Amino acid sequence: MIKCSLTKGSSFILAFFLLVLLTLVGCSSDSGGTTDSGASSGGDSTNGESASGGEWAGQTVKVQLIGDFSMEDSTDPITGVKTPGLKNLKDEFEKQYPGATVEFIIMPWEGYTEKTQAMLTSGEADVYQMPGIADFAAQGLLEPLQPYIDADSEFSLDSFIDNQVDGWKALGPDSSELDIFGLPFLGDARFITYDKKIFDDWGVEYLSEFPTMEEISEKAAKMTGTNPVTGEQNYGVWFRGDWSSAFTLVNAAEGLGGKWGTGFAWDEIEFQFNSQEMVKGLNWLLDMQKLAPEGIVSNQGNEKWLTKDNNIAIMLNQGPGDLVQQTYAQGLEDRIAIAQEFKDENGQGGLFAGSPITIAKDSENKELAWEWLKFATSDFAQQYVYETGAFPAVKSATEWESVKEYESLLGPVFKAMSTPYTPRYPWGSAQPRFILTSEIEAALTGKRNAQEALDKAQKESTEWLENR
Known part of the structure; x- marks a missing residue:
């Protein structure tokens, strides 16, 4: 009798805790959880994704960059100036796009044209930094961006400094008029x-x-x-x-x-x-x-x-x-x-100088690649560009306190960026x-x-x- 009574009590207690656990799980799914990166999942998902996976769960965008980029922060041994690493862009992008992953492929400027050609041919990346855009667009290796621009009500070309978009226009293999294949990423001027x-x-x-x-x-x-x-x-x-x-x-x-x-x-x-x-x-x-x-x-x-x-x-x-x-x-x-x-x-x-960013024609993840292009031209990413010693390509930069502090030098540079010969010399690369x-x-x-x-x-x- 005693043995039977204890078994029933244990069963009751176990059932009680299971009920509490199910209740907590139900409350959690209704209240909006957080992703591993800490970004809010926004409550109920209309696409049926789990809160921990996010809208872009399992998707990776591979981004090729050229130059002295580094994943980790660094400090100049002479000036003591700290340069933020690419991990800052990675963390913010993955926070804004729950479930997505961005991977960087960094190459030096030396021989970048040949190396980029090889990467495009073998489909190694989704997004490319592309100073030689005219040649690669003509080969049919780049995705035209106008359809993405037209379909995205949150995006406007007006955010860029005058002539920056026109400077990077190019001809595709079947184009009769210059088209947009890249968005300004690294600004530059002479x-x-x-x-x-x-x-x-x-x-x-x-x-x-x-x-x-x-x-x-x-x-x-x-x-x-x-x-x-x-x-x-x-x-x-x-x-x-x-x-x-x-x-x-x-x-x-x-x-x-x-x-x-x-x-x-x-x-x-x-x-x-x-x-x-x-x-x-x-x-x-x-x-x-x-x-x-x-x-x-x-x-x-x-x-x-x-x-x-x-x-x-x-x-x-x-x-x-x-x-x-x-x-x-x-x-x-x-x-x-x-x-x-x-x-x-x-x-x-x-010279119209700098670098645009483009999407590879054979990318299998073009929607996320487009989101990366938008992110890379946002104020967050453009401020990162400025902090690494490069130059932003967006109009809003002229109002940043970190830019206005050096108005006597940077004001003329922004002016120079708006008046080069456009489009970029097609033979420049x-x-x-x-x-x-x-x-x-x-x-x-x-x-x-x-x-x-x-x-x-x-x-x-x-x-x-x-x-x-």
Whole structure:
């Protein structure tokens, strides 16, 4: 009897606890749980997903990025400035998209074109950082984005700085008009930077906001020689004679009313590398070389630039890079100023630079890839871009306190971003760029005169185009 009574009591207690457990589970499912990342699941799921799985459960977007990205935070050993790692983007994206996973594939800039081609061919990623967008879109390897833009009421192209979207437009294999294949991700620009102290030492008036080539020539010549205040050797100007020389030359031609050529599709392009304006521009660079320190062809002679011992007055074709960080770290905020590159009669000129992000045509996860593109161009991700030393591409950046703090430098940079030649030079990541660069180097090293060098660049680039 006692044994029977205890068994019944145990059964009663067990049943009671089961009832309580079921009640708690029911309450939990009705009150909205949290995902593993801590983001609210939003209560009842209309798609039947579990609270712990999320709407994007089991989906992964693979993102290729180019450059010095790192997953973990890092600290500059010299300046002490902390750079956030990609884990910050990963954590926030996975928080905003419950159940989703983002994986990064990071590659260096060296050989990025060939490596990207191999990755696209083998389908290694869903999203690509794509500075060479014109060439890859023409191969049919990228997903057109206009249908996604049209279908997404929460997304607007108006959020981007003027001309940033147009600059990355490209032609698909069957396109007759330029289309959107990428959204601006890393902003960039080119401009002219100068040291006001050297101008003051020589008693030379500062550069105008939109200087001409004649103005640069006149003022650079006046500041080449022994500084009358410091007694140190000064140079009026500096520019890279290697990697970016093609863009420096084309901008000079634009300032003279010329251009690199016409067309956008490869079968419609006609180069004008040996036009009158290009020849005059290269002769101007040869004159500027005489006012620069030795070594510009090997990217030397500018070692003191952006230091307190700087000896160069004017820097052509400067990019933002670490401009602000280094200027303020060196205490040069009252010395460094920016003028705009040469512009044509329409107020446009200079390299359209930076990187867009794109979706691979063969991606099997395009919806999540589109969500990543939106996230990567949101204020959260764009502020991350800014904090890593790159440049944001959204208008809202001009109102960030972290940007307004450096208005004297960053204001002109944002202006430069809105006035480059658009769309991006279609040959900017292709062989004609390297042909032109090689011939500019030949002229700078005295192997050929300007006309001979550019005739050769025109001939070889046209042959490449015909045999492409």
